[in-house]
Amino acid sequence: MQQPDAALLATSTPEERLAAEGIVLPRAPGPLGAYRPWVIVGSLLMTSGQFPWREGKLAYTGRIGSSVSPRDAYAACRLAAINAIAQIKDAVGDLGRIKQIARIEGTMQVATGFRDHPKALDGASDLINSVFGEAGRHSRMLYTNTEMPLDTPVLLVVLAEIHG
Amino acid sequence: MQQPDAALLATSTPEERLAAEGIVLPRAPGPLGAYRPWVIVGSLLMTSGQFPWREGKLAYTGRIGSSVSPRDAYAACRLAAINAIAQIKDAVGDLGRIKQIARIEGTMQVATGFRDHPKALDGASDLINSVFGEAGRHSRMLYTNTEMPLDTPVLLVVLAEIHG
Amino acid sequence: MQQPDAALLATSTPEERLAAEGIVLPRAPGPLGAYRPWVIVGSLLMTSGQFPWREGKLAYTGRIGSSVSPRDAYAACRLAAINAIAQIKDAVGDLGRIKQIARIEGTMQVATGFRDHPKALDGASDLINSVFGEAGRHSRMLYTNTEMPLDTPVLLVVLAEIHG
Numbered sequence: 001m002q003q004p005d006a007a008l009l010a011t012s013t014p015e016e017r018l019a020a021e022g023i024v025l026p027r028a029p030g031p032l033g034a035y036r037p038w039v040i041v042g043s044l045l046m047t048s049g050q051f052p053w054r055e056g057k058l059a060y061t062g063r064i065g066s067s068v069s070p071r072d073a074y075a076a077c078r079l080a081a082i083n084a085i086a087q088i089k090d091a092v093g094d095l096g097r098i099k100q101i102a103r104i105e106g107t108m109q110v111a112t113g114f115r116d117h118p119k120a121l122d123g124a125s126d127l128i129n130s131v132f133g134e135a136g137r138h139s140r141m142l143y144t145n146t147e148m149p150l151d152t153p154v155l156l157v158v159l160a161e162i163h164g
Numbered sequence: 165m166q167q168p169d170a171a172l173l174a175t176s177t178p179e180e181r182l183a184a185e186g187i188v189l190p191r192a193p194g195p196l197g198a199y200r201p202w203v204i205v206g207s208l209l210m211t212s213g214q215f216p217w218r219e220g221k222l223a224y225t226g227r228i229g230s231s232v233s234p235r236d237a238y239a240a241c242r243l244a245a246i247n248a249i250a251q252i253k254d255a256v257g258d259l260g261r262i263k264q265i266a267r268i269e270g271t272m273q274v275a276t277g278f279r280d281h282p283k284a285l286d287g288a289s290d291l292i293n294s295v296f297g298e299a300g301r302h303s304r305m306l307y308t309n310t311e312m313p314l315d316t317p318v319l320l321v322v323l324a325e326i327h328g
Numbered sequence: 329m330q331q332p333d334a335a336l337l338a339t340s341t342p343e344e345r346l347a348a349e350g351i352v353l354p355r356a357p358g359p360l361g362a363y364r365p366w367v368i369v370g371s372l373l374m375t376s377g378q379f380p381w382r383e384g385k386l387a388y389t390g391r392i393g394s395s396v397s398p399r400d401a402y403a404a405c406r407l408a409a410i411n412a413i414a415q416i417k418d419a420v421g422d423l424g425r426i427k428q429i430a431r432i433e434g435t436m437q438v439a440t441g442f443r444d445h446p447k448a449l450d451g452a453s454d455l456i457n458s459v460f461g462e463a464g465r466h467s468r469m470l471y472t473n474t475e476m477p478l479d480t481p482v483l484l485v486v487l488a489e490i491h492g
Contacts, residue, residue, distance in 0.1 A: 102367045102374065103367060104363065115476065121361060137367075139376040140363035140376045141376060142377060143435060143471055143473060144473040146474060159369070
């Protein structure tokens, strides 16, 4: 993918790139049950499923392709990625400790016949690529859930490798 | 989460805590196809999808929120977790070799409109937290399948880190 | 599982076994969005979701159990596994560098009431077992998606451990 400014990416930090995009990371959100929002195994950091929280409320609810437009689905995936980055920062402190974003797994609640979920998930991928640059170039998988907790249109899992 | 007896947790083994809960681990169940029930990669142990087997039969079948009550869904997740612990014990022999339960992934078969699956999955989380104590504090993700093999209401995957 | 010729498996390479099955690996297919087809974390190689591509086109589309027969579903899973092996070869060059295939995750688009997806997924498992022999004996998980990108009946994820 094209990056807007390769020189900037090479010299700036993920935190600076977040600021350049006007993104203020929220507090890492708590879980919806008897589990933790993230765990580290060796050098691998795994988040639990992240919702599109904004200021303590779900910014989007519903089914992608009916009550949630493709444009809002893209935005919801981007917002869930912001929450995932907040978890990662909570786990490692300094985002410069991330060697690479290894994987994004997007799970979506879609309407019958809606097949453009990969474009929606690009909302998460584009942000991760933009914030982490070359270190953000992740693998990906897409799932759908028939019904979602809190009627969220998306749950996002991010796996990241931490520098040894 | 609150643990009933922190002193007990600090000194007892997972096997002792299973016994204290009255749980006798079954034999590790075999697979439903040409695969293995668990694999170890480095220090990471991954189970295949675990069913709620009891004495060689599925103790629960059907769709959560219609033929399977929320209470039975919780019990099915707990039972699938018992089967997962049996796989882990088959893999490592002594559960004290588990450094941490890193992740639970619950995949459920739910009725239209049923959104309380996180509470059902707590059936697995609560048991893992209780048996493994601090080492059981896992990350989590929830999926739904439209149709399940053998009509099981849940398939449970557990990832665990083994002491080096 | 039974292998047709244990002596052959012990002495031949995965590439030789592919040739013996008459399989010519395709070029590793590109992604459907802003992500990479595979990533390596430490010794763990993860593919993104692999489609049943044949010569640049999806060889199978539709819903397993209605427009896609069980036999074609098995073939689609086998073909997706061939594409996954192409990704693995793109990542490591020589398939002999694979210590083990750790996991297959099959995600399927199935018709209402269709429950024989484990047999379909054996199309991937049988091939991996045949090509990688003892090193192919993987764990497995099965998901369903309500709707699939490009109407594919299956997306296949493969995790492999690379020799250190």
